[in-house]
Amino acid sequence: xxxxxxxxxxxxxxxxxxxxxxxxxxxxxxxxxxxxxxxxxxxxxxxxxxxxxxxxxxxxxxxxxxxxxxxxxxxxxxxxxxxxxxxxxxxxxxxxxxxxxxxxxxxxxxxxxxxxxxxxxxxxxxxxxxxxxxxxxxxxxxxxxxxxxxxxxxxxxxxxxxxxxxxxxxxxxxxxxxxxx
Numbered sequence: 001x002x003x004x005x006x007x008x009x010x011x012x013x014x015x016x017x018x019x020x021x022x023x024x025x026x027x028x029x030x031x032x033x034x035x036x037x038x039x040x041x042x043x044x045x046x047x048x049x050x051x052x053x054x055x056x057x058x059x060x061x062x063x064x065x066x067x068x069x070x071x072x073x074x075x076x077x078x079x080x081x082x083x084x085x086x087x088x089x090x091x092x093x094x095x096x097x098x099x100x101x102x103x104x105x106x107x108x109x110x111x112x113x114x115x116x117x118x119x120x121x122x123x124x125x126x127x128x129x130x131x132x133x134x135x136x137x138x139x140x141x142x143x144x145x146x147x148x149x150x151x152x153x154x155x156x157x158x159x160x161x162x163x164x165x166x167x168x169x170x171x172x173x174x175x176x177x178x179x180x181x
Contacts, residue, residue: 025050028175
């Protein structure tokens with residue numbers, strides 16, 4: 001049921017007119033990595049819902065915050081309870097538009113910039129994110145790596161753990177899209 005509600009929200013983010021221009025993510029993941037001298041923290045969320053409208057360049061994704069999984073269960077618990085506050089902020093979302101014009105009918109690899117808003121921890125922030133779009137045989141792959149400052153989204157790090165949690169985390173996005181039926 002959650003899956004359908006999230007997809008409905010995502011579709012509602014789009015203003016599209018023709019379904020032959022709407023691609024849905026069939027697989028992919030969003031991960032983050034925090035590196036400090038004392039401890040590295042990594043989490044992966046493979047339950048990403050995303051859409052891309054090839055007519056107007058709109059791109060959106062949504063993830064449930066409890067969908068991030070860690071190597072250590074205690075890290076996951078602290079992430080959900082103390083930092084991202086998953087009970088209060090259930091999802092994180094991005095909605096933006098690809099700046100460059102892409103001919104999605106031509107196979108190739110394209111360097112792009114996406115301008116939009118990232119809503120994380122209840123704080124919406126304008127972002128300009130670099131990425132790569134690869135088109136092959138009618139399928140689209142979107143990848144990106146960028147750095148996110150936790151303070152930009154009012155995620156606080158208690159002083160007692162400042163040496164274990166970085167103030168900036170590296171975000172990786174890898175999404176595979178196919179034409180939505």
